[in-house]
Amino acid sequence: MSQLFYCMTMPGLETLAFSEIREHLPDAEQVKFARGIAVFKTAHSPAALLELRTVEDVFASAVHIPHMRRDPDGLRVLHSATMHTDLTPAITSWRRAHHGRQPRTWRVVSQMVGSYDFRRNDAGLSLANALKRVLPRGMRQVDDDADMEIWLWLGNNDVLIGVRLSDATMRHRSYKREHLPASLRPTVAAAMNWLARPTAQDVVLDPLCGAGTILVERGLMAPFDRLIGGDIRDEAVAMARRNARSADVGVSWRVWDAQELPLEPASVTRIITNLPFGKQLGSHQSNIDLYSALIKEFERVLTPDGLLVALTSEDRLWSTLLQKHGWRLLKKVVLVVLGQPASIFVAERADQVVETASR
Ligand SMILES: C[S@@+](CC[C@H](N)C(=O)[O-])C[C@H]1O[C@@H](n2cnc3c(N)ncnc32)[C@H](O)[C@@H]1O
Incomplete structure (x- = not known):
């Protein structure tokens, strides 16, 4: 019943x-x-x-x-x-x-x-x-x-x-032992993974991983091929590593600058990330340069049929950049993160769509 x-x-x-x-x-x-x-x-x-x-x-x-x-x-x-x-x-x-x-x-x-x-x-x-x-x-x-x-x-x-x-x-999840100030709620990280339509063949990258919540949630949600994460701060990567270990999720972690990723072209099938925004991290001015560099790097490392899922409150900046760099917006989900409105943007390469259509 x-x-x-x-x-x-x-x-x-x-x-x-x-x-x-x-x-x-x-x-x-x-x-x-x-x-x-x-x-x-x-x-x-x-x-x-x-x-x-x-x-x-x-x-x-x-x-x-x-x-x-x-x-x-x-x-x-x-x-x-x-x-x-x-x-x-x-x-x-x-x-x-x-x-x-x-x-x-x-x-x-x-x-x-x-x-x-x-x-x-x-x-x-x-x-x-x-x-x-x-x-x-x-x-x-x-x-x-x-x-x-x-x-x-x-x-x-x-x-x-x-x-x-x-x-x-x-x-709160029992695995999440360590938190950073801008750490994402696990349910929001799970929602981002859900929007990325998980498959067992996924090679998932979070290039700005913070405490690692997105990749840990991905590992717990569905089977995958590989999970790769990194952050510019050593302490963030150390924290992400500890959280993943406590959740028993295998991830390759690296300290890096996401503007120059040590990854081969077209080597990942999903990029799922929480971009720096708001008062706690960076500023609107620094985000203009950072986001422009990131979007070019994302285009390089993502497979042509890959999906990019990004969370930010810099709505106008990210929408403009997606459009300017040839991404097609598939979905936008508006929510409140750390007390301010933010959106999850799901995008794919627009040229990939044209190619598929002309096949
Ligand atoms: C919004 S936080 C991510 C929070 C994460 N999703 C979590 O749940 O903990 C953004 C992260 O980007 C990192 N970051 C900022 N600039 C970066 C860069 N150029 N390369 C790599 N990481 C960077 C910051 O250190 C911060 O940990």
């Missing part, structure tokens, strides 16, 4: 996450998207959902209120909807995701995205009061470290109440 689940994603990655969900669970049926949320139905085991790499958290949906009222009466609606819901399927999903364990403690976590005439804490209390009456008797409410977390998400119109199936390792 199909059950309702939802995933939380980085805002902007909802539809992409749903395509990963469909690949893992072909029966998944999309129900709704909101910013940072993908709601869907599936009859698959919840354990399969914990394998997803582009989502931050997974929930078994317990209550969905589609048109929540904004006035304080909303609190009564919340209480009553919870009182009238059978929580058994959501709790069963939690048990299936936790090898049959019985949850002994619970707590409520509330998030308010939309604007309401009541406070987030009061909504959380209203939910907790109802849960005290409907959860199995043996379960105890605690303030921290609960076995089972019940999340309340107050969106712009909808309200979702769900049992959290994932834990913090889903978004």
Whole structure:
């Protein structure tokens, strides 16, 4: 029997996450998207959902209120909807995701995205009061470290109440021991890899690898031929090496200047990279020179049918350079990285397309 689940994603990655969900669970049926949320139905085991790499958290949906009222009466609606819901399927999903364990403690976590005439804490209390009456008797409410977390998400119109199936390792990953200031969220790195359409023949390069998140995520996502990474800073490469070792992913690491890569022409099939941008790294002025040099080097080392996936907040600069140097933009995904809008650009050589068409 199909059950309702939802995933939380980085805002902007909802539809992409749903395509990963469909690949893992072909029966998944999309129900709704909101910013940072993908709601869907599936009859698959919840354990399969914990394998997803582009989502931050997974929930078994317990209550969905589609048109929540904004006035304080909303609190009564919340209480009553919870009182009238059978929580058994959501709790069963939690048990299936936790090898049959019985949850002994619970707590409520509330998030308010939309604007309401009541406070987030009061909504959380209203939910907790109802849960005290409907959860199995043996379960105890605690303030921290609960076995089972019940999340309340107050969106712009909808309200979702769900049992959290994932834990913090889903978004932070257990391999990621070391972080750099501009280190990418693993789910965003996974999304970039997903957009690069992984194949077992891939030779993947991240020429500005930082802590190595993109290549480690690639190694964990799908089979590959080779992974190659480098950075201009020794300490970044050392960190990337340690992260890859802890994830048990084999990567060839080098210290280099990505403007002059020690690689043969047409030797890699994918370039996936997080370019320097924002206040933490470089400046707009230095990026103008750096990006121009990089794009020429990327053209040299990438096979003619290869894919280039780059993340930057220098939207106009990167779009202009792609166009000027003969790249065709296949897709652009807009999201927020380190508090600022950024885009993932997926591009291929435009001349390769013409060649294919004339064959
Ligand atoms: C945005 S960070 C990459 C973050 C990385 N994706 C992660 O998750 O940690 C950009 C990286 O580019 C490196 N970098 C800057 N200029 C470079 C150059 N000319 N050659 C190679 N690496 C460079 C910086 O040292 C920095 O680690």
